Amino acid sequence: MSVFLNTLYITTPDAYLRLEGETVCVMIEKEKRLQVPLHHLNGFVLFGHTMMSPGLMGRCADDGRSVVWLGRNGDFRFRLQGPVNGNILLRQVQFQKAADSPQTLVLAKAFIAGKLRNSRQVLMRAARESKNDEEQAELGKAAKLLESNIRKLEFAENLDSVRGLEGDGARIYFGQLTTI
Structure with a gap:
């Protein structure tokens, strides 16, 4: 787990991310390992079998924060992106x-x-x-x-x-x- 350029990278297998107030909590084996204020983050990159709560996913989509899920080897799986705005x-x-x-x-x-x-x-x-x-x-x-x-x-x-x-x-x- 590391924060680089306002992006949270989760490389720990079976991590679970959830929203707690205005912070993101990273849970590993039901133990809180990291807590980061949401306003410090612009995006998430999740490797392997990492889960995210629906509440946090919705908040990321609403705020325009991208979430990228990668396989264990770093191969792209899918991305969550909020509404695209433009004129x-x-x-x-x-x-x-x-x-x-x-x-x-x-x-x-x-x-x-x-x-x-x-x-x-x-x-x-x-x-x-x-x-x-x-x-x-x-x-x-x-x-x-x-x-x-x-x-x-x-x-x-x-x-x-x-x-x-x-x-x-x-x-x-x-x-x-x-x-x-």
């Missing part, structure tokens, strides 16, 4: 925008500009915090190259040009990770 009207507009080439280009430019600006900010912050003059110069030069790509992005005429600028920006940024 069909929003999805329809998103698909329409994706099908509209001029609109797609505008959106792609905005997304990539954001990525390049964020990368540039990270490099500029690293340059300010560096105590090494050579590193400061190298990081500053990379930040200026990203700034140049941001300016070029405005004049990109198609998605391939935008992708090229994104790729070049990634090359510049990731080339400096060892310096950061």
